[in-house]
Amino acid sequence: MSLKHEEDDDCSISKPIEHGLSTPPTVSGSTNMRLPSHKKRKNRSEAWNHFIQLEPKSDKRAQCKYCDILIRYEKGTTSMRNHVLRCPNNPNKEVNKRQKVSASSTTDGNINSLSYGRFDQELCQEELLKMFVEAELPFRFVEHVAFRRYLNALQPRFKIPSRHTLSQNIVTLWNARKVHLKNFLSQHCQRVCLTTDTWTSPQNQSYMCLTAHFIDNDWNLYKKILNFRQVISHTGEAIAKFVESCLHEWGLSRVLTLTVDYATSNDTRIQHLKQRLLSWNNLVLKGEYIHMRSCAHILSLIVSSGLKEINKYVLRIRAAVKYIRSSPSRFMKFKECVGKQNIEHKGHICLDVETRWDSTYLMLDAAFKHKKAFDEFGFHDTEYANELGKGIGLPSYEDWGYVESILPFLSIFYEATLRISGTSYVTSNMYMLEVFGIWNGINHLLKSNGTSSATYKMAEKMKKNM
Structure with missing residues (x-):
């Protein structure tokens, strides 16, 4: 869930400070030089992304956006930043703890030192797995000399896995995510609409993908790929058994529709699957409208x-x-x-x-x-x-x-x-x-x-x- 930060209007607008003097102050040694007019500086600390400045400002108090607690900031925003890290209602509390970085700057604005928070091997390991999956990188890339040299420069303490360990960890991550998704489906998915498609690769191997669309308890639309597997046969009975096994695997039985391409061969598949779903007694109107034809495929044929x-x-x-x-x-x-x-x-x-x-x-x-x-x-x-x-x-x-x-x-x-x-x-x-x-x-x-x-x-x- 994305968190929108709001800044107080009085904090984002700088106003000149009124000195209350009849004549502007002068610099010693020069009666003609006047001090430039001073303006309030913006609240530059990132802590203000999580707090609301209260009125009157002379009270020096700020209210947490997550738990409404009041924090004083007379000597700076350190207490506010510390509260954000331990606030029980802060959705990004754990991320902030792991990624806390403080920098001290020189007078010319250049950073001369960095102090990092606790090194987390598990977090780095998980992000490495996500990178290989999302970028579709080959597993052997993790053993490349240049890639290992780059990771060592970033964090020498990080233990770089081998490609075999990487592949095993990705399977482990997949199983964990699968359990999480299965629990989510059991709690938030009442009826599921399935979409399936089969094709043959240039290597003459047949594959099938099964996608689920559903609306959760909060009326949010979801699309999840349940299975992507190689299939031996394109016959209606074989495809129906494949879909049936996927439904058993994910604990889904309340199917509303099944969308397939507009092809006569799919009629046989739907009939096989319809008979099986009827035995579960979970179809709407006895499955009269379970067979949906892809309108995009129909337009393509036209x-x-x-x-x-x-x-x-x-x-x-x-x-x-x-x-x-x-x-x-x-x-x-x-x-x-x-x-x-x-x-x-x-x-x-x-x-x-x-x-x-x-x-x-x-x-x-x-x-x-x-x-x-x-x-x-x-x-x-x-x-x-x-x-x-x-x-x-x-x-x-x-x-x-x-x-x-x-x-x-x-x-x-x-x-x-x-x-x-x-x-x-x-x-x-x-x-x-x-x-x-x-x-x-x-x-x-x-x-x-x-x-x-x-x-x-x-x-x-x-x-x-x-």
Whole structure:
């Protein structure tokens, strides 16, 4: 939980001190030199982030924001800082104890000495594990000479683990976090909505991920990945048994929905799992609405079907982008062409993944903004026209004109996919609004007089698949 610090207004505004003298004081030895007007200095101590200065200020008392106790600060804020470290209501009490650092400064502002608090081997060990997990670093990196030299310079007393010890400690940390999450689910999760997906890696190995979305007792939305495992089979029965074992492992039985891709093979999986959940007698309305289809995947199928109708226009632009991005020297030459054409777009052209329509949209959008650079590039690279001419040819003015006409239409799908693919907010309430917006966009394209035959076929096929 983040803690917001508030500063008292009187502490943050400096006011001149009134001396009560008829004439300003002078410096000895100079009757013309006057002392500069003095101003109250800001309360610079970090202790004021945890205290509220009370009125009247002459009383020299401050109130703790966590326990409301009153502390006097006549001789400084030391007593206030000490109270923050031991205050029972301070949410950051343990962190402050471990990370307490005091510095003494010279007259010119440079720090000449540092005194650190108690060294905590366990805390450093845990933070090291988190770093390797969050940064996805290889375990062998902990044994690198440069990394060990750096840690020794920071804290010579820290015992650097080996890569085998590191891997074992990460598993231990995972088990501890799993127990903590399991207890949290048992206390705060009444109904859980599951999302599952399977795919095959380039090494021809199948994996499956199971994600849980739920609302706790305080109405906060949570998303937790429960399992990420390798699966042997993609059959409906095998996937259903996998989900069932995960639910048993986490102690979850009250399932509200299960969201999967819009594929016929998933119907069999849902039926197997539904029968099992019915035996637990924990389904709502006997599981009539347990099967939820991913709306983002449905939109992807609709757009992909429409893009097949304009594939000939996309192929030439994709080939041109692929040629330029296949060599660092070609890409550098292309950026020089971008500079010559004074193209202000900061992004670069990117190659798409043919099975992902959103990447195709981003490729077309970036390429269209650099279309003048493509023409300029043809004058500086003779192989560009020769190599592409042997195949499907260079992007033509017709291709660029067609891309310009469909980009606003495809952006409707792209922005809708971004909005309904969020994980940190509820998206079901936006689904129908996005569907209506896409439906109106397709109808507008079909009724437009300037719509080309290829664009009309694309929109017609999208409307049929909706």
